[in-house]
Amino acid sequence: MCEHCVTLSPRGDKQAVEEGALFMPKFDGAGLITAIAVDANDGQILMVAHMNQQALEKSLASGEAWYWSRSRNELWRKGDTSGQIQTVHEILVDCDQDCLILKVTVAGDGGCCHTGRRSCFYRRVDRKTDGPVTLSFTEGPRSR
Amino acid sequence: MCEHCVTLSPRGDKQAVEEGALFMPKFDGAGLITAIAVDANDGQILMVAHMNQQALEKSLASGEAWYWSRSRNELWRKGDTSGQIQTVHEILVDCDQDCLILKVTVAGDGGCCHTGRRSCFYRRVDRKTDGPVTLSFTEGPRSR
Numbered sequence: 001m002c003e004h005c006v007t008l009s010p011r012g013d014k015q016a017v018e019e020g021a022l023f024m025p026k027f028d029g030a031g032l033i034t035a036i037a038v039d040a041n042d043g044q045i046l047m048v049a050h051m052n053q054q055a056l057e058k059s060l061a062s063g064e065a066w067y068w069s070r071s072r073n074e075l076w077r078k079g080d081t082s083g084q085i086q087t088v089h090e091i092l093v094d095c096d097q098d099c100l101i102l103k104v105t106v107a108g109d110g111g112c113c114h115t116g117r118r119s120c121f122y123r124r125v126d127r128k129t130d131g132p133v134t135l136s137f138t139e140g141p142r143s144r
Numbered sequence: 145m146c147e148h149c150v151t152l153s154p155r156g157d158k159q160a161v162e163e164g165a166l167f168m169p170k171f172d173g174a175g176l177i178t179a180i181a182v183d184a185n186d187g188q189i190l191m192v193a194h195m196n197q198q199a200l201e202k203s204l205a206s207g208e209a210w211y212w213s214r215s216r217n218e219l220w221r222k223g224d225t226s227g228q229i230q231t232v233h234e235i236l237v238d239c240d241q242d243c244l245i246l247k248v249t250v251a252g253d254g255g256c257c258h259t260g261r262r263s264c265f266y267r268r269v270d271r272k273t274d275g276p277v278t279l280s281f282t283e284g285p286r287s288r
């Protein structure tokens with residue numbers, strides 16, 4: 001299966017999008033769709049990133065996660081420099097087909113976040129009654 | 145604690161955003177931040193929605209999930225019409241503070257998706273070698 005064999009269907013009507021069995025991903029005004037990478041073993045949410053059509057096609061074709069980097073403005077195979085390659089075991093799509101969940105296993109040191117942590121979601125928002133809203137760390141820094 | 149007591153800090157530099165203990169949410173060009181609602185009990189991803197600043201402040205202040213509806217262009221307390229009110233038990237923020245996870249419990253029939261299903265992610269993307277990419281249902285339709 002090569003990238004060029006992947007055929008994404010054009011958007012249909014609401015019924016086709018929500019109840020149909022064709023993949024009709026919706027890319028936003030910038031040509032991107034949101035992708036949530038989740039650990040395939042324990043379900044932890046690891047990171048949220050974006051794919052353009054080419055990244056999505058490459059991910060489907062290769063079974064490894066490709067994203068579009070909004071900061072670097074480039075196609076990006078996750079782990080190319082860090083070794084944290086993501087093998088994609090399953091992709092889920094939501095009702096209006098504008099968001100994806102990727103169930104992945106991570107190579108290298110198993111991390112996902114550029115800060116060196118396993119997950120990008122390492123801080124909890126505190127609820128308090130006055131002053132600025134603060135954060136509590138749920139995972140400390142890692143060596144990076 | 146009232147909505148007006150919630151103080152979101154202005155964006156700081158990269159170090160402050162990624163390693164700091166102040167909540168500095170980043171709203172995109174449309175004034176929105178992505179929010180992933182997750183079942184607080186079993187960790188299942190239920191839905192992905194968006195919040196503007198007011199929705200976020202109301203969620204923090206009330207402990208119930210408020211969103212901004214992009215289709216209806218209005219502030220929206222989830223569950224107002226369906227009874228599927230989301231009680232927010234925890235909020236996590238990611239490294240660059242442009243995405244949130246809400247750990248919620250859901251009132252009413254426990255559903256989240258407007259199609260009547262528990263989660264919006266009820267279809268799996270099939271990998272196949274030719275023809276259009278198809279979807280398989282992981283949860284059937286519910287009465288709605």
